[in-house]
Each structure stands twice: as C-alpha cells, then as structure tokens.
Amino acid sequence: MSTPLELAQRLEAARLALGLTRQQLTEQAGVSRQAVYRLLKGNDVQVSTLLAVMEVLQLDLATVPxxxxxxxxxxxxxxxxxxxxxxxxxxxxxxxxxxxxxxxxxxxxxxxxxxxxxxxxxxx
Known part of the structure; x- marks a missing residue:
C-alpha cells in the first residue's frame, strides 16, 4: 500500500470483518474517538494510535519491498x-x-x- 487512504481502507475492512463498531474499536484500543476517526479517514495520526488499533484488529505492520x-x-x-x-x-x-x-x-x-x-x- 502506498497511501494513507489505502491503509485506512484496509483497517476499515479488518474492523468490519471482525464485526467491531468504531466505538468498540476505540474502547479496546484505548485511544480517542477522534484519533480512530482520523485514522479510518486516512488522516495523519500518531504511530502509537496506529499500532494500538492494529493490535485490536489483530494485524501486524509489515514492510514489503x-x-x-x-x-x-x-x-x-x-x-x-x-x-x-x-x-x-x-x-x-x-x-x-x-x-x-x-x-x-x-x-x-x-x-x-x-x-x-x-x-x-x-x-x-
């Protein structure tokens, strides 16, 4: 993936696949509602927010050549x-x-x- 929007789309797909609401994702990740909203819209967020959300979504961050x-x-x-x-x-x-x-x-x-x-x- 090469854009923040593509990352956001993958995170949103993972959230939906797990049957989580955005509120549940927010609570389980321990981050603000605004941070999750910004992340799922492809906006800039702190790396710690991204990693917390990915942990809840059971995803790993990997770099692929x-x-x-x-x-x-x-x-x-x-x-x-x-x-x-x-x-x-x-x-x-x-x-x-x-x-x-x-x-x-x-x-x-x-x-x-x-x-x-x-x-x-x-x-x-």
Missing part, C-alpha cells in the same frame, strides 16, 4: 473491475483472508516448481 508487491498483485487492495480509477468510486476492500490465501498459493507455486536454483551472493 515494492518489487515483491509488483510481483504479487494479490497484495492489491482492490480486485480488477472493482471501480478503481472511476471518478468518485472507492476501491472495494479485499478481505485479508483472501489476500493471505492468494499470497500463500503464489508462494507455494514459486517454491514448489521453480526448478531454477536460487543464486546466493558470495557462494559458488
């Missing part, structure tokens, strides 16, 4: 034809279980039948 992200389009927030790029249309959030499953399948395929040896630096 952009080259890997391009190689695994399943990491994209929206699916083809979801309206992304249409004026005023927000991309449809993809459930995190779907993304994880797609990534697991892709990685399994890469490791199972790649056939080519992995090149390692500094070793023959």
């Amino acid at each position: 952009r080259a890997l992200q391009r190689a695994l389009p399943e990491l994209s927030l929206s699916e083809p034809g979801s309206g992304q790029g249409n004026a005023g249309a927000a991309p449809a959030p993809v459930a995190s279980a779907h993304v994880l499953s797609a990534v697991q399948q892709r990685l399994a395929g890469l490791t199972a039948g790649a056939g080519a040896p992995v090149k390692r630096r500094g070793r023959p």
Whole structure:
C-alpha cells in the first residue's frame, strides 16, 4: 500500500470483518474517538494510535519491498473491475483472508516448481 487512504481502507475492512463498531474499536484500543476517526479517514495520526488499533484488529505492520508487491498483485487492495480509477468510486476492500490465501498459493507455486536454483551472493 502506498497511501494513507489505502491503509485506512484496509483497517476499515479488518474492523468490519471482525464485526467491531468504531466505538468498540476505540474502547479496546484505548485511544480517542477522534484519533480512530482520523485514522479510518486516512488522516495523519500518531504511530502509537496506529499500532494500538492494529493490535485490536489483530494485524501486524509489515514492510514489503515494492518489487515483491509488483510481483504479487494479490497484495492489491482492490480486485480488477472493482471501480478503481472511476471518478468518485472507492476501491472495494479485499478481505485479508483472501489476500493471505492468494499470497500463500503464489508462494507455494514459486517454491514448489521453480526448478531454477536460487543464486546466493558470495557462494559458488
């Protein structure tokens, strides 16, 4: 993800998947209502707010190299034809279980039948 709005959309999708109201998320994270509102709108918040909300949503913050992200389009927030790029249309959030499953399948395929040896630096 490359924008605060994309992060906000993923957090909102996770909140909905867990069946939490914004009030419940606020209470469980121990942060202000305004902070959660700002976060879920893609506005700037403190890192501690982001981490508290992610803890409640059972998410980890991970950095993914952009080259890997391009190689695994399943990491994209929206699916083809979801309206992304249409004026005023927000991309449809993809459930995190779907993304994880797609990534697991892709990685399994890469490791199972790649056939080519992995090149390692500094070793023959």
